Amino acid sequence: MMSETTMVLNTPATPALRHSGFGIAAFAIALIVGAAELLTVGWASVLVAAATSGSAATAQQNTIVGLLVCGEIATVLLGIGLAVVGLVTKNRRRPFAVMGLVFNVLILLGTAALMAIGIMAG
Numbered sequence: 001m002m003s004e005t006t007m008v009l010n011t012p013a014t015p016a017l018r019h020s021g022f023g024i025a026a027f028a029i030a031l032i033v034g035a036a037e038l039l040t041v042g043w044a045s046v047l048v049a050a051a052t053s054g055s056a057a058t059a060q061q062n063t064i065v066g067l068l069v070c071g072e073i074a075t076v077l078l079g080i081g082l083a084v085v086g087l088v089t090k091n092r093r094r095p096f097a098v099m100g101l102v103f104n105v106l107i108l109l110g111t112a113a114l115m116a117i118g119i120m121a122g
Contacts, residue, residue, distance in 0.1 A: 019093045023086030026100025029079035040068045079104040
């Protein structure tokens, strides 16, 4: 007769679910673009402070800041897409996909808010 302990040991172990690769990529994009956004906003702030103190920022510097922000927005949209794919993928763990989606959306909304503030300030 088989004991209860032996029966538990003979049952096949269920494989642990792996993290979604798409979710990890979305989370990594959020971290990298978030840091890049902070640096870009800092650089833009330095340019504005320099312009108010008398030395005008060149058109090339303003163009570079604008292109960086556009590239960051495009990358955040890619991160949102990867997070959504990570959320709908079956048989995978989803915490990185959820964090990637939340952080990428927050970065997108923060960037839009900063752009709106800049437009209103003139």
